[in-house]
Structures are given as structure tokens and as C-alpha cells.
Amino acid sequence: xxxxxxxxxxxxxxxxxxxxxxxxxxxxxxxxxxxxxxxxxxxxxxxxxxxxxxxxxxxxxxxxxxxxxxxxxxxxxxxxxxxxxxxxxxxxxxxxxxxxxxxxxxxxxxxxxxxxxxxxxxxxxxxxxxxxxxxxxxxxxxxxxxxxxxxxxxxxxxxxxxxxxxxxxxxxxxxxxxxxxxxxxxxxxxxxxxxxxxxxxxxxxxxxxxxxxxxxxxxxxxxxxxxxxxxxxxxxxxxxxxxxxxxxxxxxxxxxxxxxxxxxxxxxxxxxxxxxxxxxxxxxxxxxxxxxxxxxxxxxxxxxxxxxxxxxxxxxxxxxxxxxxxxxxxxxxxxxxxxxxxxxxxxxxxxxxxxxxxxxxxxxxxxxxxxxxxxxxxxxxxxxxxxxxxxxxxxxxxxxxxxxxxxxxxxxxxxxxxxxxxxxxxxxxxxxxxxxxxxxxxxxxxxxxxxxxxxxxxxxxxxxxxxxxxxxxxxxxxxxxxxxxxxxxxxxxxxxxxxxxxxxxxxx
Numbered sequence: 123x124x125x126x127x128x129x130x131x132x133x134x135x136x137x138x139x140x141x142x143x144x145x146x147x148x149x150x151x152x153x154x155x156x157x158x159x160x161x162x163x164x165x166x167x168x169x170x171x172x173x174x175x176x177x178x179x180x181x182x183x184x185x186x187x188x189x190x191x192x193x194x195x196x197x198x199x200x201x202x203x204x205x206x207x208x209x210x211x212x213x214x215x216x217x218x219x220x221x222x223x224x225x226x227x228x229x230x231x232x233x234x235x236x237x238x239x240x241x242x243x244x245x246x247x248x249x250x251x252x253x254x255x256x257x258x259x260x261x262x263x264x265x266x267x268x269x270x271x272x273x274x275x276x277x278x279x280x281x282x283x284x285x286x287x288x289x290x291x292x293x294x295x296x297x298x299x300x301x302x303x304x305x306x307x308x309x310x311x312x313x314x315x316x317x318x319x320x321x322x323x324x325x326x327x328x329x330x331x332x333x334x335x336x337x338x339x340x341x342x343x344x345x346x347x348x349x350x351x352x353x354x355x356x357x358x359x360x361x362x363x364x365x366x367x368x369x370x371x372x373x374x375x376x377x378x379x380x381x382x383x384x385x386x387x388x389x390x391x392x393x394x395x396x397x398x399x400x401x402x403x404x405x406x407x408x409x410x411x412x413x414x415x416x417x418x419x420x421x422x423x424x425x426x427x428x429x430x431x432x433x434x435x436x437x438x439x440x441x442x443x444x445x446x447x448x449x450x451x452x453x454x455x456x457x458x459x460x461x462x463x464x465x466x467x468x469x470x471x472x473x474x475x476x477x478x479x480x481x482x483x484x485x486x487x488x489x490x491x492x493x494x495x496x497x498x499x500x501x502x503x504x505x506x507x508x509x510x511x512x513x514x515x516x517x518x519x520x521x522x523x524x525x526x527x528x529x530x531x532x533x534x535x536x537x538x539x540x541x542x543x544x545x546x547x548x549x550x551x552x553x554x555x556x557x558x559x560x561x562x563x564x565x566x567x568x569x570x571x572x573x574x575x576x577x578x579x580x581x582x583x584x585x586x587x588x589x590x591x592x593x594x595x596x597x598x599x600x601x602x603x604x605x606x607x608x609x610x611x612x613x614x615x616x617x618x619x620x621x622x623x624x625x626x627x628x629x630x
Contacts, residue, residue, distance in 0.1 A: 143487060144420060148452035152182055155425040158465055159186070161240075167202055167213040167471065183450055187427070192442065192463060192472045195233050206236055206469065207283050213469030214238050221282070222290040224401035234287065235401040240423070240467035242297055248404040248419045252371075252397070255409040255417075259393055261368060268366055269332045271307045273339030273347055276321070278314040290401040307332050318600075322347050326354040329363055336369035338397070340610065341380035342527065342596065344370070348387045361389035371407075373397035375610055376491075376512065377414065382525045383550055398491060402475050403466050406489060415488035418451075423467050426451055428460035431478050431495070431507075435461060438505055438573075440498030442474070456481050459509065461495050478509070497614040501533035502541045502581035505573035508613060514570060515547070518562040524549050527592040528611045532620035533582070540583040544620055546627070548611075552591030560587040590627055598626040 144150040156177065163173035171190050179185040198213075206212035207221070218236035274291025286293075295313045298306050308325045315321040329351045337344055348360050357363055370384070370392045377394060384392070396414045398406035403424055406416035418426065428449045429435035435446035442461075454460065459478050465471050478493045493508030500506070511531065519526040528548035536542050545563060547554055564585045568575040574582075595611055612619065 143417075143485075146452075147420065147487070148183065148450055150420055151425055151451050154421070154423055155186060155465065156182060157423060158425060158467060161467065162214055162469070165211045165213055165215060165469070166205075167469065171471075187448055187472075190472050192429075192446075192448075192474055193470075194442075194474050194476075195235075198470070198473060199234070203234065203236060203469070207234070207285065213471065214240070214467065218285055218468065220279070220293045221285050221287040222293055222401040223287055224289065233401070235290075235470075236468045237290070237293055237401075238468050241403065242294075244423050244467060245294055245399075245404045247422045248407065251419065251422070252395070252407040252409070255407065256369075258410045260411075261393070265335045265366070265368060268305070268335035269307045270305050270336045270338070271325075271332070271334045272313075273308075273325075273337065273344050274313070276314060276316045277310055278316050290399070307334065318343075322350050326351045330355065332364070333366055334364040335366045336371065337367070338371035338373075340374040341372050341377055341384070342375070342592070342611075343609075344372075345380060345383050345387065346593075346596070352387065359389040360387050367392065369393050369395065371395045371397050373399050378516070379519070379525065379527050383527065396490075400475060400477070402464055402468070402470055402473065405462075405464070409486075409488075413488070415482045415486075415490055418487040418489055420451065420487055425465040427463035427465075427472065428454050428479075429463065429474075431459040431461050436495070438500070440495060440500060440505075440507075442495075451487075454481055454484070456484055459492050459507075478507075494613075499531060499533065499543075499614050502577050503573060504533075504543070504567075504571070504577040504582060506567065506571060510567065510570050511613060514563055514566040517566050518559055521562055522554060522559065524551070524554055526554070528595050530595070530611060530613055530615050530620065530623065532615040532617055534617045534620055536584065536586075541581055542584040542586055543582065544624070545585070545587045546595065546620075546623060547587060547589050548592035548595045549589065550592060552589060552594070554587075554589035556587040556589045559589065560585050563587065588624065588627060590630075594627060594630060595623070598623050601626060 159173045159176055162168045163177065176182065176185055176189065202213045206218065210217040218238045220237035221234040222237050223232040224235055272295065274295055275289035277292045277295040279286040279288040279292060279296055295310065308328060312321060312324045312328065315324060325347060351363060352360060355363060361367060372394060373396060377396065393411065394414070395408040396416050398416050404419065405424065406418045408414060409417040429446045436442055457480055459480050461474060462477050462479055463472050463474050465473065476495050477491055478495055479489045480492045481489045493512065497508035515526055515529050526547050526549050530546045532544050533541050534544045547559060568578060599609060599611065
């Protein structure tokens with residue numbers, strides 16, 4: 123057993139014995155908020171909203187919620203972040219050295235999210251807590267001496283105004299600590315290759331030189347990378363190249379639709395850990411074995427708020443109410459869906475990032491991502507959330523005995539001018555029975571959602587399904603230069619985007 127690996131493992135085991143979760147969530151979160159407000163009280167934002175006087179209030183959280191409005195990206199960018207690209211001390215002291223470009227899954231023009239030095243520290247701090255949590259997984263000591271492959275977006279950042287910009291995984295890769303360089307693969311040179319296909323080809327070429335024990339990245343792109351390595355070197359499984367591969371840190375999308383595809387590429391089961399890492403911050407990670415729940419990072423400089431994703435917070439179209447109910451961490455309930463607000467040391471204040479979550483174990487602060495606030499299909503009153511869409515697709519996948527890796531749906535007009543729901547289902551084989559899938563989807567959604575059932579009796583005149591290979595959807599993303607890294611397939615599309623996808627598939 124290597125000495126260094128044994129030393130690291132012992133340190134992690136000792137650290138785990140003395141690490142405990144806070145038993146007063148409101149007090150713990152108030153400390154995070156106080157740090158944020160006190161640091162930013164001299165900024166333009168802090169002066170405008172009277173941060174100095176807020177710090178004198180006995181009930182800081184309640185006063186903060188009354189005084190500072192809820193922001194979405196468009197409002198925060200237009201009023202504050204846009205100015206922060208040219209001037210210092212707008213929403214956070216100084217000027218951000220980076221802006222993360224995030225089109226996320228919307229397919230729209232990239233957002234620019236500020237990334238400060240303090241925010242980079244948060245990313246590192248949560249990452250260290252995730253590494254410390256490995257003590258719970260009973261992994262061999264020599265794991266801590268081997269290579270970690272992080273597949274993200276290009277680390278070739280572009281200069282813009284007074285900062286560098288790129289996707290958050292590229293920004294994090296370019297800020298890897300020097301001590302970690304020896305473990306980090308594919309290395310900054312390969313990570314800086316902008317073209318996805320060229321970057322994966324370079325990884326495949328170098329792969330025999332590495333002893334990879336852990337991989338991190340979005341499932342769809344990691345799977346394609348592993349297939350490239352296996353095909354390039356004529357392997358049966360990836361373990362023929364990397365026999366010590368034990369861990370996979372997933373994130374960005376649900377892993378379950380990709381599980382079977384992953385299992386086909388490995389000889390031995392992988393320990394799968396989920397992560398909640400966004401352009402706005404690193405919020406949660408799987409901290410113990412035998413679960414995909416993620417522990418919220420409650421002591422790392424981020425303040426969280428939660429809006430019930432029901433009639434208390436949103437109207438029937440999924441639009442935020444003018445005066446929604448807002449909870450802090452001490453007030454949330456298990457299995458209730460919430461829209462997440464964050465305040466961070468990047469100058470995000472009561473910022474609704476667009477994700478919905480559910481707590482699964484409040485004692486451990488464990489949660490799962492349940493969907494997106496914007497993924498709400500309601501063109502003809504069907505009121506379908508991403509959670510219900512995911513559940514229906516998962517149900518029909520089991521019924522069909524097939525794996526459905528990706529899907530997209532939109533309300534579009536048919537040739538007669540009537541609205542239908544057009545689905546595209548992506549599977550490894552591309553041979554799903556589209557007619558049966560259509561009937562199963564329709565039945566499942568009628569059962570799950572009364573508004574959908576009513577819509578199908580009135581304005582929603584039909585359902586159509588197109589079955590394709592998953593790679594065909596990824597190739598469509600490439601036509602918009604959206605392939606690889608952090609890019610995710612938009613599950614709920616506007617009609618124009620869906621027709622673009624259908625036209626692409628028609629040409630195949």
C-alpha cells in the first residue's frame with residue numbers, strides 16, 4: 123500500500139470522525155448571509171439596498187428578504203451585472219476576473235455569470251468537502267495517488283473587456299491548484315482544445331499513459347468519450363485500459379437514463395456520486411454510499427432560500443408570483459418541490475437560478491434536483507413540469523424495455539393548425555416503437571396530471587413521437603456549436619427549436 127495514499131486516506135478518515143453537520147440550520151445560514159452582506163456593504167448594490175443598516179437588524183434573514191427583491195438573470199444582468207463588466211464594486215468588491223458563459227439548456231444566447239476569486243474559493247472548498255466525504259466509501263488507499271479525469275468545456279478562455287470568459291468547467295480547469303496538476307487529466311493543454319471532437323481524440327491518444335481512478339463530467343459526453351477510447355484502442359471495456367477506475371462523479375442531468383449505457387462500457391461496477399455544480403456555484407454533492415441524494419453545502423459561503431413550486435410561489439403557467447412564500451433552510455419540508463434562490467460571493471443576490479429541488483433527508487441536508495422552473499410545458503394548458511415529463515419517460519422506458527437517454531418535447535401546430543405535443547426520444551438503438559411510445563406517453567401523462575388530461579380533451583389534439591439514436595440529437599446540438607462539455611439537451615422546446623431539430627433529423 124503506497125505510503126502517500128495511506129497517509130491521505132488516514133487523514134480523510136480522521137477528518138470524517140470530527141466532521142458533523144450543523145444542528146441549527148437557520149443560525150448557520152445566517153452566518154453565511156452575514157459574511158456576504160458585510161463583505162458587500164460598500165458596493166453599489168450594498169449601498170442601494172442599505173446593507174450597513176441590515177447588519178444592525180436582530181433578524182437578519184427576514185429583514186434581508188423584505189428589503190432585497192428576488193432577481194432572475196435578465197433583471198440582475200440588466201440592472202447590475204452588465205455594469206460590473208466595466209466598473210468595479212457593483213455587486214461585489216472589485217471586478218470579477220472571470221464571467222462564466224452559460225446558455226445552460228435553454229439554447230438561447232449565453233448568459234454571463236460573474237466568477238470572483240471568492241467564488242473560486244467556494245468551488246475549491248466544496249470540492250475539498252466532497253473529497254473528504256470519500257472516507258465514507260471504503261475505497262482503497264492507493265486510489266488517492268492515481269489520476270482524475272475531468273471532462274468539461276474548453277479551458278481556452280477568451281478575453282472580453284476586463285475579464286476572461288468561458289464555461290464554468292473551463293474556468294475551474296484553468297484554476298486548478300499547482301499541487302493537483304500531477305493528478306489532473308487530461309491536463310490544461312488538452313483541456314484548452316476548443317473543438318470537442320479534437321479534444322476527445324487527443325484524450326483517446328493519451329489515455330494509455332494514464333492510470334485513471336475517477337472521472338467527472340456530464341453523462342452523455344463522458345459516455346461518448348469512453349466509446350472513443352474503447353474504439354480507438356480495440357478494447358472490450360474501459361477497464362481494459364484503466365483497471366483501477368472506481369469512481370464516477372456525474373452531474374448536470376439525471377444519471378439514471380444513462381446507467382445501462384455506462385454499465386455496457388465497464389467490467390466492474392463504478393461508485394457513482396452526483397454533484398450539483400452550476401455556473402452560479404457548487405451547491406451539493408453525494409456524501410455517502412448507496413444513494414444519489416446530494417448533501418447541500420451549507421457552510422461554504424452561500425445563502426439559500428426556497429420557494430414552494432406550487433400555488434404558494436407560482437401561478438398555473440409557472441410564473442413567479444409577485445409575493446411568493448419564501449423559506450429559509452430551517453423551514454423546508456421533505457419531498458416538497460422548491461425553486462432555489464442563492465446569494466453568493468460572486469455578487470448574486472436572491473438569485474433564482476431556475477432549478478427545482480426536493481429534500482430527501484433533512485437531518486443530512488440531502489436533496490435531489492427535480493427539474494427546471496422554465497421547463498414548464500403549458501402552451502395549451504397542459505401544465506407539465508419537468509418532473510412529470512421525466513417520470514413519464516422513465517415509466518415508458520421500463521414498459522418498452524428500452525433505454526431512453528435523451529428526450530425533447532414541444533407544443534407545435536400540425537398541418538391543420540391544431541396543437542399537438544411533438545416528442546423526440548433518443549435511445550442507443552434508435553429503434554423504439556414510436557407508435558407504442560406515443561400511446562404510453564399519452565396514457566402516463568393523463569394519469570399523472572389532470573390539467574394534461576383536460577387539455578387532451580380540448581386544445582391539445584394529438585401526440586407525435588420521433589424515435590432516433592441519441593447521437594443524432596447530439597449531432598443536432600453540434601450544428602449550433604453546442605456540442606460537448608457542459609451542454610445539455612433542452613427538454614422542453616419552443617416550436618421553432620423543435621422544427622429545427624426535426625428538419626435536422628429528416629436530413630439523416
